[in-house]
Amino acid sequence: MTGFSARTGQMAGGWATLQTLIDADGSAAHPAFAPLARSTALARDVADAVHALCLLHGRHPGLLDHALRRQPKGPCSGWFEDAVAGFAAERALVARLTSAVGPLPSTPGQAESEATILAQRHALETLAASDRQGVAMGASVALVLDWQAMRVLVEVAAERFGIPCPTSQLPSAAESAMVVAAAAASPSVERAMAFGAQQVLAQHRGLWSLLEARASARNRA
Numbered sequence: 309m310t311g312f313s314a315r316t317g318q319m320a321g322g323w324a325t326l327q328t329l330i331d332a333d334g335s336a337a338h339p340a341f342a343p344l345a346r347s348t349a350l351a352r353d354v355a356d357a358v359h360a361l362c363l364l365h366g367r368h369p370g371l372l373d374h375a376l377r378r379q380p381k382g383p384c385s386g387w388f389e390d391a392v393a394g395f396a397a398e399r400a401l402v403a404r405l406t407s408a409v410g411p412l413p414s415t416p417g418q419a420e421s422e423a424t425i426l427a428q429r430h431a432l433e434t435l436a437a438s439d440r441q442g443v444a445m446g447a448s449v450a451l452v453l454d455w456q457a458m459r460v461l462v463e464v465a466a467e468r469f470g471i472p473c474p475t476s477q478l479p480s481a482a483e484s485a486m487v488v489a490a491a492a493a494s495p496s497v498e499r500a501m502a503f504g505a506q507q508v509l510a511q512h513r514g515l516w517s518l519l520e521a522r523a524s525a526r527n528r529a
Contacts, residue, residue, distance in 0.1 A: 322501055323484075338513055341461070347468065355409040355410060356523070361461075362406040363426070364425050370395065371447060371448065372448055374436035378436070387486075408469040435504050445487075446503065446505040447507060449501070450504065454508065
C-alpha cells in the first residue's frame, strides 16, 4: 500500500472512535452472529446467511468501488485501491460459496426479505456517494474492519462445503488506522467518518436481525 505518515493525535481520536464502534456495534457483537459462525450451525441457516451476504456485498460495483471512484488522488488512494482489490477477491469467494451451499432455504416472506436486503445495499451505496467529507471513508473502513468478523462465518462455511478459502487480502487494521489518521483533517471530518461507520454497522446489524427472524419463521413453518 502507498505509504504515508500518521499524526498521533488524529490516530488516537478518529481510530479509537471507529474501533469503539466496531467493538460495540459490529457483527461479532450481534447475538445472532456467533451461532451462525459455528461449525454446528444448521446447514439451512448457514446457506441463508451466505445468500444474504452475497446479495448485500456480492455484486459489483459495491460500497468500496463507489467510494474509490469519488476519492481524490492523495494519501488515502493506496488504501482504497488495496481495499477494492481485496474485496473483489472476497466477492468472488462469496459467489463460489453461494453456489456451493445450494438454493435458498424455503422461508416465509422471502420477497420481503430480499427487498429489505436490497434496500440495505442501496443505503450502503448512498453512503459511498456522500458529498460530506469523511462519510465514505468511515463507511469504507467500517466495512473492511467488520468484514473480519464476517470472514469467520465465510471460512467456517467454506470448510463445511468444501470450498478453498484463500487468505484475505484486505488492508490490515494497522493500515486502516493509518488511513483514518491521514483522512482526519478536522473534528468535523472525524464526526463524518464516525457517522459513515455507524451507518454501515447499522445495516449489518439489520442483516443479522433479519436472518434471525427468518430462522425463527422457518422453525414455525
